[in-house]
Amino acid sequence: MKAISAHYAKLLASSLMLLLVVVTILFLLLEMAPGSPLDALIGDAPVSPEFEAQMVARFGLDQPLWQRYLSYLARVATGDLGMSAISGRPVTELIASRAPYSLVLTAWALAISTAICIVLGAVAARTRRRWLDGSISGGSLVFFSVPNFWLGLMLVWLFAVILDWLPGSGSSPHGEFGVRPEYMILPVITTAMSALAFQTRIMRSSAIEALGQDYIDTARSKGLGANRVLYLHALPNAMLPMITIIGLNIGNLLAGSVVIERVFGWPGMGLLMVDAINQRDNMVVLGVTIVMTVMIIVANILTDIVYGIVDPRLRARFTRSARSQA
Structure with missing residues (x-):
């Protein structure tokens, strides 16, 4: 019984590590991609600097990359996958x-x-x-x-x-x-x-x-x-x-x-x-x-x-x- 428990404990640990690696790699790739969610949200429409600053603060784009990454991991651990920048709805709901x-x-x-x-x-x-x-x-x-x-x-x-x-x-x-x-x-x-x-x-x-x-x-x-x-x-x-x-x-x-x-x-x-x-x-x-x-x-x-x-x-x-x- 102990051998079986140890086997599945190792399997679960390796699976969680795999999930962490997948999230990390994709997070970095999306950050390096050209453009930003703010560009998609605002588009070519003229907006005031105040509104743009408000959007930047809302989606945390004014924070350093490492801080946004750690903050996102903390939210994911609680089941919060964030908000959609386009629809404004929770990602979990979508x-x-x-x-x-x-x-x-x-x-x-x-x-x-x-x-x-x-x-x-x-x-x-x-x-x-x-x-x-x-x-x-x-x-x-x-x-x-x-x-x-x-x-x-x-x-x-x-x-x-x-x-x-x-x-x-x-x-x-x-x-x-x-x-x-x-x-x-x-x-x-x-x-x-x-x-x-x-x-x-x-x-x-x-x-x-x-x-x-x-x-x-x-x-x-x-x-x-x-x-x-x-x-x-x-x-x-x-x-x-x-x-x-x-x-x-x-x-x-x-x-x-x-x-x-x-x-x-x-x-x-x-x-x-x-x-x-x-x-x-x-x-x-x-x-x-x-x-x-x-x-x-x-x-x-x-x-x-x-x-x-x-x-x-x-x-x-x-x-x-x-x-x-x-």
């Missing part, structure tokens, strides 16, 4: 209104890509070195290489412009809130494609490796059919590496949502971040980055926990470590 859209998109894309990759990977492993395996492997390589934004634009052009079957932008009709199923189809397909291609290749390799183990030969010697050997014996063990891949893909999907949401006008955190970058709204950019980083860290920690539960080898390693310390 993110809270957009996060559900990004989470819905990521969850559906991850669920669909995982379910399909298990089937395709198993079929490819079962038909290894045949035409079906070649088709699945080749298709995975192609879709893994295709940029998400290009695929999204092509889907919009085909299904929204040419065929007029599906809406190509937004999450619901104009003036309505929430998510309508028909608005989800194209962004979910686009988001899921790269994850599906990568997961299918990993699943195929893992299933082929599992089919070459000794316990598979034992199952075959008992007269079990090929399908029963594959689905009852090989796939459960082949799924272990997929747990790690699924956890990593959560981060990839969240990061990719910045581009996908822009293509489809999906009102999630990615679109919020792109708009904030264009408007030089640094607090919003930092806030979205922090929230996404925390989501990825939590996903990785949960992946580690689940892997430790389902993998008997990892449990045995912790048990031996605990016994050696006793």
Whole structure:
């Protein structure tokens, strides 16, 4: 038990250090970028020196860089991500209104890509070195290489412009809130494609490796059919590496949502971040980055926990470590 606690304590400490590094680097990069939130807020409109000085003091631009950095870290530690220089609303409020859209998109894309990759990977492993395996492997390589934004634009052009079957932008009709199923189809397909291609290749390799183990030969010697050997014996063990891949893909999907949401006008955190970058709204950019980083860290920690539960080898390693310390 002590070994497990020490392992997760180290994991949590390294995750917090990673978050600090991400915040520090992005804070410095935004400070070095040309322009300032004040330029975006005032624009070309003539303003009095008093008003400009008031804005500078309001956003702390009159303070030294190190003081603004430490002040920002102190606020983040209390859950305060600052105020938007453009809308004047708290960043946490803006993110809270957009996060559900990004989470819905990521969850559906991850669920669909995982379910399909298990089937395709198993079929490819079962038909290894045949035409079906070649088709699945080749298709995975192609879709893994295709940029998400290009695929999204092509889907919009085909299904929204040419065929007029599906809406190509937004999450619901104009003036309505929430998510309508028909608005989800194209962004979910686009988001899921790269994850599906990568997961299918990993699943195929893992299933082929599992089919070459000794316990598979034992199952075959008992007269079990090929399908029963594959689905009852090989796939459960082949799924272990997929747990790690699924956890990593959560981060990839969240990061990719910045581009996908822009293509489809999906009102999630990615679109919020792109708009904030264009408007030089640094607090919003930092806030979205922090929230996404925390989501990825939590996903990785949960992946580690689940892997430790389902993998008997990892449990045995912790048990031996605990016994050696006793």
